[in-house]
Amino acid sequence: MAALLSGGVVLWNFEGYSTTTGKHKGITSRALSGLSLNQISVCTTHLKQMIQWARADREEAGADSIPPSKWPAKEKRKLFAEASAMHAGNAAAYLAKAERARSRADYWSGRADSELRSLEKLAGFLGYKSTDLNLAKLQKQAAAALARDAKAAREHAARAKKAKAEYLEHIKGFPAAWRNHESFILPGTERTLSVYEWERADGATLLRRSKDGLHVQTSRGAEVAWNEALKLYTFAARIKAKGEPWTPPPDIMCGPYQLRAIAANGDSTIGCHVLQYDEMQALAVREGVAI
Secondary structure, three states, X not given: OEEEEOOOXXXXXXXXXXXXXXXXXXXXXXXXXXXXXXXEEEOHHHHHXXXXXXXXXXXXXXXXXXXXXXXXXXXXXXXXXXXXXXHHHHHHHHHHHHHHOOOOHHHHHHHHHHHHHHHHHHHHHHOOOOOOOOHXXXXXXXXXXXXXXXHXXXXXHHHHHHHHHHHHHHOOOHHHHXXXXXXXXXXXXXXXXXXXXXXXXXXXXOEEEOOOOOEEEEOOOOEEEHHHHHHHHHHHHHHHHHOOOEOOOOOOEEOOEEEEEEOOOOOEEEOOEEEOHHHHHHHHHHOOOOO
């Protein structure tokens, strides 16, 4: 998992295989925290090899560990070449994710940067120059990926906003038809627009009086007695006039539904419904109710 060498160097295994391994790594990391150590991240295979080189004949060497300058030169170059390929490959993969990502591009570019910095530390520990580690180029590419991400997000939001506005214009006759207990046929088609489609497009809850006049119905399928609805509207109007929100005690009901809150603008939350004050007022006007 980790090995402490002379000179305050810790060889750290960055690979994990299970939840247990992750827990052990966490314990080891906490044990090392606060110490002034040079942590070198390596894979399992390289960790085992480097421990073997560092501890070979350590009694004869007269030190806790043998420094990298005295490790087998040919094998050490091979190990660094393998590590370089692995870290650089990981960095390239993370950078590609950053360039493709619709969000979190900064996270993936940061992972790429971390891979190359780990390789840079390993190069310094082994006594090699890291002339091939172009961190400035990586950062430039990451910045470009972030800029593309932000631009793509803005363009997507603008397209979605335009498409929604065009669709709402296309179905603008639905609320009046629903309030009059009539079907709404999509212009240019023979298909009836459902309440679900309207709410998915607009999100606002519509209100109407039932055909028998005894209830108020919502476009989400709820129904309360007409007198109960009038009480709510009257109280919401008072809250709106004061301009201060109100949170009722939990036993206040509107029909079978709990009255959860009335906002400063009069919008009322009942159960899972949010009834806009303007919609309540419009219903009252249609029915000739004056406050």
